[in-house]
Amino acid sequence: MRASDRAYATLLEEIQLGALAPGTVVGEAAQAERIGVSRTPMREAIGRLVADGLITQLSPRVLAVSGFDADDIRDLFAARRALEEASARLAARRGDRASFAALAAAFSAARPETGEASADAYYALIQRFDAEVDAAADNAYLTQALRTIRTHLVRARRLARDHPDRLRASVAEHALIADAIASGDAELAAHATHVHLHHALAAILDSIDHQADRSASQKGTA
Amino acid sequence: MRASDRAYATLLEEIQLGALAPGTVVGEAAQAERIGVSRTPMREAIGRLVADGLITQLSPRVLAVSGFDADDIRDLFAARRALEEASARLAARRGDRASFAALAAAFSAARPETGEASADAYYALIQRFDAEVDAAADNAYLTQALRTIRTHLVRARRLARDHPDRLRASVAEHALIADAIASGDAELAAHATHVHLHHALAAILDSIDHQADRSASQKGTA
DNA sequence: TGAGCGTATTATGTATACATTGTGAGGATG
DNA sequence: CATCCTCACAATGTATACATAATACGCTCA
Numbered sequence: 248m249r250a251s252d253r254a255y256a257t258l259l260e261e262i263q264l265g266a267l268a269p270g271t272v273v274g275e276a277a278q279a280e281r282i283g284v285s286r287t288p289m290r291e292a293i294g295r296l297v298a299d300g301l302i303t304q305l306s307p308r309v310l311a312v313s314g315f316d317a318d319d320i321r322d323l324f325a326a327r328r329a330l331e332e333a334s335a336r337l338a339a340r341r342g343d344r345a346s347f348a349a350l351a352a353a354f355s356a357a358r359p360e361t362g363e364a365s366a367d368a369y370y371a372l373i374q375r376f377d378a379e380v381d382a383a384a385d386n387a388y389l390t391q392a393l394r395t396i397r398t399h400l401v402r403a404r405r406l407a408r409d410h411p412d413r414l415r416a417s418v419a420e421h422a423l424i425a426d427a428i429a430s431g432d433a434e435l436a437a438h439a440t441h442v443h444l445h446h447a448l449a450a451i452l453d454s455i456d457h458q459a460d461r462s463a464s465q466k467g468t469a
Numbered sequence: 470m471r472a473s474d475r476a477y478a479t480l481l482e483e484i485q486l487g488a489l490a491p492g493t494v495v496g497e498a499a500q501a502e503r504i505g506v507s508r509t510p511m512r513e514a515i516g517r518l519v520a521d522g523l524i525t526q527l528s529p530r531v532l533a534v535s536g537f538d539a540d541d542i543r544d545l546f547a548a549r550r551a552l553e554e555a556s557a558r559l560a561a562r563r564g565d566r567a568s569f570a571a572l573a574a575a576f577s578a579a580r581p582e583t584g585e586a587s588a589d590a591y592y593a594l595i596q597r598f599d600a601e602v603d604a605a606a607d608n609a610y611l612t613q614a615l616r617t618i619r620t621h622l623v624r625a626r627r628l629a630r631d632h633p634d635r636l637r638a639s640v641a642e643h644a645l646i647a648d649a650i651a652s653g654d655a656e657l658a659a660h661a662t663h664v665h666l667h668h669a670l671a672a673i674l675d676s677i678d679h680q681a682d683r684s685a686s687q688k689g690t691a
Numbered sequence: 692t693g694a695g696c697g698t699a700t701t702a703t704g705t706a707t708a709c710a711t712t713g714t715g716a717g718g719a720t721g
Numbered sequence: 722c723a724t725c726c727t728c729a730c731a732a733t734g735t736a737t738a739c740a741t742a743a744t745a746c747g748c749t750c751a
Contacts, residue, residue, distance in 0.1 A: 285707075508737085
């Protein structure tokens with residue numbers, strides 16, 4: 248593996264998980280020494296993260312981890328909705344019906360609320376679903392744009408916490424989208440995607456609000 | 470200006486204008502010497518172009534200018550439609566009505582078919598319109614995705630040729646979108662954008678077909 | 692004669708030294 | 722006392738030398 252890839256993967260994960268908090272200043276030399284690569288590959292890694300939007304240029308000379316708040320999440324979902332609705336439509340028109348029927352069945356069988364292992368399996372299933380939609384839509388420009396969106400989405404998911412009710416609903420929503428694509432119903436696929444993202448966004452914002460409440464009351468009792 | 474920016478700008482323009490034809494192998498050392506920078510900034514420039522999708526990795530060791538054909542243009546417009554419809558909707562909801570009313574008036578007054586100078590002025594007006602829609606939509610994720618799309622769009626425009634009839638129609642389409650945004654009609658703004666992009670795509674594909682015909686007949690008579 | 696392997700070549704990947712420039716601290720001046 | 726200018730420092734930007742690995746060529750063997 249190339250040193251620049253290692254540096255990129257390391258910083259990406261740290262930013263996505265919040266280990267590198269928003270606002271943290273990212274210096275080439277400092278990060279290079281910390282990760283154990285020289286400045287050249289670190290420079291390349293930072294450049295990619297800037298292109299992704301995870302690192303922002305504050306002044307001509309100082310880079311920092313980008314901020315990420317509820318407003319960003321709303322904007323992120325607006326862009327995601329546009330792109331995934333388009334993808335779903337295309338997938339419904341061009342996709343292989345059998346594989347989406349199989350995905351629909353897999354979603355219907357999923358029980359992500361029954362433990363951590365099944366939750367992980369469910370997230371893997373969603374990832375497979377996304378990949379198959381991308382492949383079916385067969386549009387490099389959409390896929391590329393969605394790749395960036397998903398990179399940011401990881402940060403949003405980390406701020407929230409999925410509850411059993413939400414997971415059950417998510418299963419049903421995905422099953423409907425997969426069914427719609429399998430039956431070639433582009434409009435239903437797009438609108439079901441819209442509905443799904445609406446609920447997903449609401450759940451994330453709700454979860455963040457509750458956590459804010461909790462930490463506020465913790466402060467109050469401290 | 471930084472050497473890496475100069476290298477990026479130079480290569481970008483050459484690819485967009487077709488001076489570097491699709492399929493041309495891009496080697497760090499060769500391009501660095503040609504442009505007159507060292508390998509380090511050239512490497513950074515090439516990395517950015519790869520991220521943009523204008524340069525593709527053919528094998529682990531060889532990079533080449535990406536291909537760009539009619540199918541790419543169709544895919545590009547599918548992604549563009551998704552993003553610009555979403556932007557138009559947001560702009561209609563959040564945008565400043567006065568500035569879009571002014572843009573609508575500017576479009577109504579435009580006469581791009583009356584000469585090269587007025588055509589250039591018209592393209593500048595479209596650029597201003599795009600910038601104001603971006604600002605009104607106020608969504609960094611959409612804007613970023615559109616930036617990439619527009620980078621590719623330059624290549625599509627170069628393959629085509631706008632005719633007076635198309636320019637006149639384009640003026641009217643833009644005026645309608647601006648009007649819709651100015652009046653806060655999100656649905657009309659989105660659908661007018663859809664219509665506009667439909668016609669723009671048709672015109673480009675039509676123009677390419679005719680050029681193909683022409684070059685075919687030229688070959689025949691040669 | 693063709694296919695497969697080994698080696699030479701040449702490209703990329705990395706490290707580091709050097710150049711350049713933004714930034715901040717300190718002092719001088721109004 | 723505040724503000725502006727200057728200078729020093731530290732970071733980024735660039736060039737280049739070195740390490741590494743992929744590719745292509747040629748040789749050998751079947």
